[in-house]
Structure formats: C-alpha cells, structure tokens
Amino acid sequence: MAAAAAAASVASQAQAVLRGRLCDQAVVHSALRSSPDTNYSKLKYLVASSVSEACNNSVLLLGPRGCGKAAVRFSFLVYSSAPLSAVFSDAGVVFDEMCQWAIYDFTLWVVSAWTEVVDMVLDDLKKDHPDAISVIRLNGMLHSDDNCATKEIARQLCLEHQLSFSKMASSDDNTEFMIDMLRECGLAHKTIIFVLEEFDLFAQGKQRLLYSLLDAMQSLTSQAVVIGVSCRLDADQLLEKRVRSRFSHRKLLFVPSSVDSLQRLMEHLLALPEDSPLPTKYVREYNARITSIFNDKKFKGILSSLTDADATTSHILRFLFRVVSYMDIDSGLLSMQSFMNALSSMQRQPKMDSLQDLSILELYILVCMNRLEDKEKSSYNFITIMKEYKSVQDAYKTSDKYSHTVCFRAFEHLLDRELISFADNKGRNQALEYRPVKLLISSRELAESLKLNTTCPAVLQKLLDRERYM
C-alpha cells in the first residue's frame, strides 16, 4: 500500500515535470536557438541589428496559427488539475470546431496569447541589452480602432517609462506623444518594438495607425521595429498603397514542421531529464519505455494520423499534454494505450457525439428533415416537418408518436444544439414554427450515428436507407 502510494506520488511528480516542460516555451523551442536557418535566428538577427545599428525596420510574420508564431494554448488552462483539465479540454475541442473566433476571444482573456518566437527573441534581446528595449504589444482584436490603439500605445509607453498617463488625452495628443516618445527614445538609444498581433485587423479602414507608425519611422532620430503577426498570408496586400510603400517588406513565413522534426520534438519533450528530482532508477526505466514506444510501428501510425489533420506545433503539444494526462498512475510509465487514448480524444467528432445522445424523437425529426431535403424541398419549416413526421407515423404505425407540443420541444432542443438552424436571418419576429430551417449535418453523418445508436428503432434506419437507395 505504501509502495503503491510512493509510486503514485512519483508518477504525479513526473507528470508535473513533464507538464512543466510542455508549457515552457524555452524547452519547446530549444532546438530553434541552435540552428542558424530558423525563423527564430533570422528574426533575432533582424531585431538585434536594428537595436545595435539604430535603424528602423518592419517585418511581417506570416503563417497558420499554431506554428510557433502565435500560440493559442489550452495547455495553460489544463495545467492546474486533472478533473478541471477534462472539462476544459473537452470544452476546448468542442468550441474549437464550433467557432474559431469565439475560442480565440475566450483564450485571449484567460491566457494571454503571446507570440512564441517573438517572445523568445525579445526575451533574449532584453537579456542582451537591458534597458534599451521597450515592447509595445497591440492586438488587432482589441485595438483595431485607431483612437483606441494610440491610447493603448501611450498607456504602455507611460507604463514602461514610469510616466503618468491620463485617460483624458485626446487621440491627437496621444499620437503626438507617441511621435515625441519615438524621437526621445531614439535619441537615448532605446528601441521601441511594436508587436502587432492579428496584423490584418489593423489594415481596416484608413490605416491611420499604421501610416503614422511607419511614417514616424522614416525619420533618423527614431529607432523602432514594427513586428506584425498575422495568419493571413495576404496581409501585406491589404495595406494601402502609401502605407505599403513605407513598409519595409520583410516577411518571415512560418510553416508546419516536417514529421521527422515533430517526432524529434516529441522525443525531446517527453524524455525526463537526468537531473530531475525524481529517482534515477525510475527515470531510466521511464526513458527506456519511451524510446521503445517511439520505435514502435504503431506509434508511427498514430503520429501520421495526427499530423495528417494538423501538423502544427501547438497541435502536437496539446496531444502530448493529453498523453501525459493519460499516464498510468500506478506504474508511472507511459504506454501505447495512453497515446491511443490521447489520439482518440484529439480526434473527437463533436457533431457525431452530440448525435449520439439525441432522443428517439429528435432523431425522427432529423430523419424527416433529411427526407424533405432529399425531396428537393428547398425551404421548409417546423410545420412541414410535422407533416412529414405524421406521414411517416401513418405509414409505419410506430409507437413513437408524440404530440405536437412535445415535438416542438424537441425541435427547439435541436436548434439549441445547432444541429439544425434557421435558413436565414429574416423574419425574426415570426413564430418559430413558421421560420424556414435547414439541416446542418450531412446524411452520411446521420446514417453513421443511427448505426452506432443501439436504442435506435430499425424503422428509422430503414427510412433513411430506403430513401437513399430509392
């Protein structure tokens, strides 16, 4: 019993160590620092040279989300405790698929979505030149409005230089303050680095902010770097002509890394370091197990099915986090099973899952809607669905005949779960029954879920099948 408890504590310690490694950018991107051809070293060279040579630069970092450029990390959320982690990670997956923007906002408030490579570069440079760099961070989601952005810049500048800040200042004042500060800092050999996340959102409207930023950088006394981070590949094309002409057109492209390098990354992250506080015997045993797993053919399959969908670093990190969570607590070792479990939890199909727990009546409604769509009825509403339902009931004489109000309740439930939706936004003041609706799931998904659902009456499947092959 005591031995088991000891093992469990070792295991939870190991989990903590591993999670710490996964969440530490320095560990994750340690490979970047060494090689000369990575974006990391290019960006560092660029920023460092503009600090030391007192020149102005602007650079755009482009690439899909999660390539280490911008990171939306769920891992931070999940870090604290296991039960919470289950809730949050599941919620995360569902959210993720349901609507990308919502989840972005959501994480933005909980964890600040920093820019990994930019962060590392800036951290390193701050170490090299203490006191010579001030970083202003703006996010297009929050500061796309020009006035608000200049105010935020002024606020951060004041904060950075221990000046008092007034909320009352007009935007003209703030702009002038910014330009003055650029000049003063340039004279004092200080570089101001503007990190504009979601750069594409700054390129809306008249682009006054970008213009005044880039134009202020055309003077000799200022010393600033503008780093734009965007997932839109055509972000520089969004700029107006006169703004684009002032932009110095440096682009760094972030692409997902290859499968080999991802595997190396995983090996690097999951291996326990020798100098950890854990007992060395355990560490050795653990590392041996990990190596054997990595050499397994099955693992290659898991990895490829993971990267087929999404090969970005953040995706891998999320996967590894789950792997660690599925660690066998008794032995404290990872097994192939934990990898499989993690993979299946990564590949959750939320629509299918929510189809699984529907009631029979709701399934009936969905099938009826599907039949209606197959009959090429372009527009239908609850009343039409009820008619179809009646006709089905009449034809098959099943026991699942429910009253109109019950059906309507089920219909509303389906609307809430966003398995069906209104066809258009018109007629908001119309009664729900009469508003045209649409099915949001495909017939293939519906058929599959019916097959999987054990309580589903055979009639339903027949209904779906028959009209498909009819």
Next chain:
Amino acid sequence: MDLSATPSRSKSGLRSSPRKPVAAPAVAQMDLSTPSKPTPRRKPKAPPVAAPMSPVTPSSVRRSSRLLETPTKVTSETPVKPTPTPKRKRAAPSPSPKTPTQSEPKRQRQRQRQRQQPKKPKKRAYYRKVVYDGGEFAAGDDVYVKRRDGAESDAEDPEAEECRVCFRAGAAVMVECDVCLGGFHLRCVRPPLRRVPEGDWACPYCEAERAGKAIERPKPPEGKRIVRTAKEKLLSSDLWAARIESLWREPDGIFWAKVRWYIIPEETAAGRQPHNLRRELYRTNDLADIEMETILRHCYVMSPKEFKDASDQGDDVFYCEYEYDIHWHNFKRLADIDDEPETKEDPGDEPYNAGNDYVSDSDEDSEYDEEEEPTKCSSARTHQSHALAANLRKGRTYGLQKIGIRKIPEHVRCHQKTNLEKAKATLLLATLPKSLPCRDKEMEEISAFVKDAICNDQCLGRCLYIHGVPGTGKTMSVLAVMRRLRSELDSGNLRPYSFIEINGLKLASPENIYKVIYEQLSGHRVGWKKALHYLTEHFSGGTKIGKQANQPIILLIDELDLLLTRNQSVLYNILDWPTRPNSNLVVIGIANTMDLPEKLLPRISSRMGIQRLCFGPYNYRQLQEIITSRLKGIDAFEDQAIEFASRKVAAMSGDARRALEICRRAAEFADYRVKQSGHTSVNRGKNVVCMGDIEAAIQEVFQAPHIQVMKNCPKFGKIILVAMVHELYRSGLGEVMFDKLAATVLSWCHVNRELLPGYDTLLKICCKLGEGKIILCEEGTKHKLQKLQLNYPSDDVTFALKESPDIPWLSKYL
C-alpha cells in the same frame, strides 16, 4: 619640419602660436582638411596621470601646484564686488596677471555696433554679440568658465603645453598621445619620431601601461610646476565649460550671460565609462546666469561630425554627442537638427515664432524685451515638479526628460562599421540623402511656383496640386525646396514667410485641419469650429492671427485626398481661402491619385486651379542613380546587383522606397551570411552584395508565400485543395458547398485506401485554410452549408501540389 604637411592632429599648430585669433567663432575655425576619425578607445586599466579618474582626487602634484599660487590673489578675485579681471592673456612671456586697475580702462565694454546704446536703461538689454575684454562672445559660443569658489588661479593660462618628457614648451612640433592626451616633442619620444604619425598614436608610457608593465613617467625637474592648459583643468574639473545662450546687460551696467553647462564624464552619475572619448563632454540641461567676467575664453565643443573634420584645431576642442539630464542622470543623443535649444526646451513658443529671429537678424543688436527668455526657463523649472500626465499636452513637453539611458551603450561606440553595415545605414529610408537626384526639373518647378507666389508683393493666392504614385519623392522634393528657400531667406534674398506642413492621414478627422493650422499660426488651441471662424476672418482680411500677420503662408497638405468629407466642405474652405484678396496663402496639395480634382465638385476643382505637377514613377536609370548616389564611397554592392534591383522595381512600381528597401534587405542577407560564416573569411568577393542576395530580397518582397504554405499543408489539407480544384472544373462555379467537398474527399480517400477523416476534422482544416486566406470560407458554424472558394488561381494549387511525395495518388485528380 613642415607643419602644414602633417596630416594627423599635431599639437604645435595653434597652441604654440601666440597670436591666436581670439574672437573667431567656432565655425569659422573649422578647417576641412583630412578627416581623422575619432576612434573610440578603451580606457587603459590604470588611469592615466593626465586625467585623474574623479574630480575628488586630483593628483597631488596638482594640489601642491595650486597651493604654490599666491593666496592673496584668490581673495582679491572672489567676486565680492565684481571687479573685472583679464580673462584672456595674450601669451605674455611673464605669467604675472594684470592687476585690476590695469584692466579697468579696458573694461569699457565695446559693443560691436556703437549705434545701439541701450535706450531703456531700466530694462535689461539683450545682445547677440558682446566684445568683452578683447574677446568677442556671441550667443551659441562655447567658453571656459572660472569656478567661482576657485582655489584655482586663472593667472596661468598657457597657450602652449609643455612636453611631458622635457617639460619645456618649445616651438618644436609636438604630438598628442591619444590615450592620456599628453603632449610630447617628436624628438623627446623614445624612439624619436620623424614626423607626426598617421592615425592613432599612444605614447610609450601609455603603451606600456596598456601592456601591463609598470613604467615610471618622467618627473618634472625640481622646483618647476607643471603648468596646465585650460583643457587639462577642465578635464580635471578645475574649470567649467559652458555654452552661452544669451547675453544681456543689467540696468546697473554689468554684463551677464545665461549659460548652459557642459559636464565632464567623471561628474556624471555613471562616471567615466570605458568607451568615453578623452575629450568628451556632455551638454547638460542645467542653465545658470553668470557674470560675463567669469568667462575665461573660447573653447570649441563640437558635434561628432565637426569633431571628425577638425584635425588641427589646437587644444580647446571637445567632443559632445550627448546631453546629460542632471535631474534624472541619464543621457540622450543630441539631435542633429537641434540648432536652437530654445525651441526644444520650451515648445511654448512655436517653431514658427522662430521667424522672430529672422526679423532680428536683419538689424543685429536689436533689443529683446524683458519678458522673453528668463521667464521661459523658470516656468520650465516649475512645471517639472507638477505631476502632469505625460501624454497630455503640458506633460508631454516636460515629462519626457525622464527618457534617457543610464549609460551610453558600448556597442554604439566600440564598433567599427563594416562596409555592409555602412551601406545598410545609408540605404535606410530615414537617411536624408545629401542631394535628391532625378527630380531637378520638378523641384525647379516647385521652387519657381513658391517664389512666384511669395515674391509678388501682392501674393496672389495660389494653389498647386502634386500627384504621383507613392515613393516618387513628392513630399521630399517639396521639403527640399522649402529648405533651400529657407536658406535663401536666411541670406536675405526672400521675403519672410511661414510654412505649415500638415499630413491628412495624421489628422484624427478632416475638420481637425483648421485646428492644426490655427494652432501653428497662433500657438493657441481652440475647437475646430472656432478655428475655422478665425481662419476665415484672417484670410478674408479681417483680424489677423499671430505676430507675423502679413507674412505669406505656405500650406503644404500631404495626402490631400484624406480631407474629402461627404459635402467636401473642408477642401472647399481650404481651397477657397487663396482666392480671397489679401489672403497671402499658398496651398500645395499632395496626393496619389491623378484625377483627384476631377472627382471633386466642380466648384472645388475650379478653385484648385489648373496648376498641376506630376511625379512619374522612376525608371530604372533613375533608380540606379538614386541608389548609387547613396552608396557613394562605400564598396558594398556589385554594379549589376544594383542594376538588377532597379530594373526589377522599375518594372513593378518605380517606387524608390521599395528599391532602397530591397537593396537594404539584400545587404542584410549578405551581412547575415558573412556573420554566420564567421569573421575569419577575409575573402573580399564574399563580403559584397551579389546578385544572389538581390534575388533573395526580391523573392521575399514580391513573391506571395501561398505556394510555400500549400506545399507544407497537412495531408488532408492538400486533398481538400485538390478537391476544390476538381470541383471547380467539374461545376464551373467558383463556390462549392462543404457537403459536396467532403463527399468528394471521402470518396477519394476510400478509393485510395487512406484513413477516412471525420467530417468535423475536415471542417476544422477548412477553417484553418480559410484563416490563412488560402481559401475563402464562411464561418464554421454553418457546417455542411459552408461555402468555400479558392482565393488563389487554381493553377497555383496545381503547381504547388503536382508532386507531393506523401500522397502520390493526388496528381491524377489534377
């Protein structure tokens, strides 16, 4: 030995000559001969004897020498009563000071122009120039100032420094050690030197100290005091240096000067830093009023550039690059443009009041009134204590002193720039070129237009519209013309005018332009409606704004198209003013679009007139000329490389900014390559920007990254893209429903024995592609009803995915 032939800094030149011109202003002395670069030097480990580390511990020799002075003299000089003493000693052979009585008749302050006797004796009379004790001092000159508490006698002020070996100040050529600043006769150095060495030279003692050897410096012969020059006294903080800001005479007839102190590195909070130059001083923001008689004589504090050019200037040359804030103990570079510290110190009087100076320039010794400068500075002081928000108007002007660096970073000084780095610096957009090539004709036209408008006595209101694509030098040309005109104005060939520059894109709203114009004219802030009212009155001949009411006003509006409002009232007003009689207004509008006047309402475009100037895009020859003119004297680019870049840009846009950026980027690539390969490669050919670098830079600028991203998509992403192309060709419609697309993808995967992805996985990938705008898609909540469309030509997809190693079967669907 021929002195004039010595290229490097030789000491004897001016110092040994007893008749140095006293009153020549600093600038006039500048001799633009061979520039010897002030290379930054590190401090030797042990402090050199010549300049003690801190003012607190001067060498004992000094102290004793000071005590040797007759103490009575000191008491007589402490200015209980401001008795004048001769500051300036004409290298008299005997070191005895002139007695006060002797100098009394001399003290008749000769003003430069006698006609200007102070008319109002009750008031202070301000002067531009004062001849005082035989020296002519003007505002802006740098001078040595006695320390008041002075244990230091100013009796000795030797012109010639003594040799550190033989301790005699002969006429023979001396050479200055670049480390300890000591002077040596050429023949006294072991081994003796035949001529002044080129470049840096360190004396044998400093060399030895640097090498770590202990070596005895020659001691002066018994009984002989070391006579120190003013420079040495200053550097050991026994003297002060200051810059005269203004000169005036009190009602009681005593001359005073407001001075801005210089400070030596030892007296700053950071102390002397290893990379400080020996002759470095800092300008402070500390101002004080002193009596003129404490001023000793001129010294010359120079900006880095002047210092570089000044090779044979004698001993009183100092180097000043930074300003030191005495309250916050931090440093700031002196801005190059900063000619008049007043405008920087106190923005309360607007730069346009600087027109004041032009007026007063014409008749020289005009008198200012009392209120001007002293009050300014005192108000600056009091405001400092106020806790005003920095981003407000008031606080912005006074709170920013805090910004500054504690220590001057080493990399600024101790870094010899390579050719590539120099090239990068000159290619910066911010670097103002010395000349603007290729725009002579346009500049002629602009300057003719402006002159025409100003020189007419009538100053008929006029308007010029300048258009051209971005980066063709429109604003730069206008500003260059204005600079030229301003210098013409300074020389008095032109009527004075005010110049207002406004950028349409920097205004919060178009109406704010009234506010800005009014503020620049009058220095007051009002709301835009009021400003409009005043301005209209001003231009229609009513009450005038500001002091220079009758001067013509040149209004430059950059990005004119941004002032368009719905009813175009702003543009109408601005363009209407010049047509009023007596408006004295000239408007120069700059915008990108050629047909802006045609887009405007007829009543506006008719007021805009027909005078237009087109800045065409540069052709490749012009671009080439622009780049080569910038890179003159720096051997960092292959000629073909420049031509290639300029041809490429000329073919695309003719944007000079872009051409410069490409070249800079290429230089960066080359620099990066050189640095990565290590400094050992001395191979000359490699350290030049070649075609490959330009190619890479152009790739980066012009090539869209989508092909690269498509190639690196995850597997299902690639399949989706190919399926979209497939659907596009099959249906002929750009848009495809997700439902259909998913069915195609699944059937392909089924046929080709791939793992079947889930619907939701596919949807997620679609959304990801949509985020990068590789495809355009609706939001993911629409699920199967989501419409998708390729954002790039289908050929690009075909090109990118034709050969993908991980999914060989994909190509058959293309």
